Amino acid sequence: MRHLPIVAATTGHSVELTVDGRAVRVPEGATLLDACRALGIDTPTLCWAANLTPVNVCRVCVVELEGARTLVPSCSRKAEAAMVVRTDSERVRLSRKVVFELLASSVDTSLSETVRDYGARYGADPARFGAGAATKAQPVRDDNDLFVRDYAKCIVCYKCVEACGDDAQNTFAIAVAGRGFEARIATEFEAPLTDSACVFCGNCVGVCPTGALMFRSEHAMRAEGTWAPARQSTATTVCPYCGVGCAVTLHVQDDRVVKVTSPVESTVTNGQLCVKGRFGWQYVNSGR
Numbered sequence: 001m002r003h004l005p006i007v008a009a010t011t012g013h014s015v016e017l018t019v020d021g022r023a024v025r026v027p028e029g030a031t032l033l034d035a036c037r038a039l040g041i042d043t044p045t046l047c048w049a050a051n052l053t054p055v056n057v058c059r060v061c062v063v064e065l066e067g068a069r070t071l072v073p074s075c076s077r078k079a080e081a082a083m084v085v086r087t088d089s090e091r092v093r094l095s096r097k098v099v100f101e102l103l104a105s106s107v108d109t110s111l112s113e114t115v116r117d118y119g120a121r122y123g124a125d126p127a128r129f130g131a132g133a134a135t136k137a138q139p140v141r142d143d144n145d146l147f148v149r150d151y152a153k154c155i156v157c158y159k160c161v162e163a164c165g166d167d168a169q170n171t172f173a174i175a176v177a178g179r180g181f182e183a184r185i186a187t188e189f190e191a192p193l194t195d196s197a198c199v200f201c202g203n204c205v206g207v208c209p210t211g212a213l214m215f216r217s218e219h220a221m222r223a224e225g226t227w228a229p230a231r232q233s234t235a236t237t238v239c240p241y242c243g244v245g246c247a248v249t250l251h252v253q254d255d256r257v258v259k260v261t262s263p264v265e266s267t268v269t270n271g272q273l274c275v276k277g278r279f280g281w282q283y284v285n286s287g288r
Contacts, residue, residue, distance in 0.1 A: 017083035032063060032074035032085055041087055044096065044118040047157035048075040049207055051270045052167050055158045060099050060118065063087045071095055093122055100124035106181075108137070108153045111211030143192040146279045147205050148219040154212040156183050160204035168272045173198040185212075202278040206261055206271060215259040215279075228253060236263060239277040244268065246277050250284075257284045 066084035
């Protein structure tokens with residue numbers, strides 16, 4: 001009898017499929033990415049997050065599906081019975097390689113470990129597009145006291161838009177403006193955040209994969225050359241501001257809190273916080 005990896009069930013039914021020659025059973029409604037992870041297959045993602053709706057824009061999670069004309073995004077394609085999937089074929093590797101090359105040639109991805117590590121895995125060479133390749137370089141937007149926006153690092157993955165929208169905050173302060181290479185994250189009429197509908201929850205900062213959105217504290221320390229993740233530790237506790245019981249993870253460097261996040265697996269927050277929980281921690285450092 002075969003023992004198949006099983007993803008946590010969400011329905012009473014399951015489907016069996018084959019991924020890279022290995023059988024796996026997942027709940028009905030699960031995605032191909034779920035099936036890959038049930039088998040321990042490291043599939044790259046950039047626009048996907050466990051607490052957000054898949055938007056299929058980064059295309060680094062594509063896999064080859066037998067019978068399909070094109071590669072399919074594993075983050076959103078539902079698993080079906082008897083599917084045959086290949087995650088590391090020559091066609092898949094080439095597609096991922098080119099995507100990472102295009103990203104790194106047009107956007108500053110220097111702070112994204114994901115882009116750097118996966119780019120190296122697939123042999124991406126952004127320099128082959130030439131030194132004159134256009135970039136999205138633009139001034140840093142520093143219009144509030146809590147976080148900084150550096151859209152030269154933005155890959156337009158939509159995660160901040162989703163977090164600001166009906167996936168979490170329902171504020172809809174930002175959206176994607178423009179088309180093609182001019183596509184960018186913007187407020188209505190390009191207004192400063194302080195004049196927009198933004199409530200400064202920072203959930204957009206929490207999901208950004210490239211450092212385009214960054215805590216002011218981190219941005220300042222990086223500018224000073226004092227930001228040192230290797231010297232940082234984390235501790236998860238409960239937010240002290242109200243009775244909801246949100247989980248907050250304190251990032252501590254040299255005995256000082258330098259930023260606060262929230263674990264995605266928290267059943268209270270699902271990784272989201274309000275302005276107090278995410279940014280109201282400076283009093284902890286008082287007198288230090």
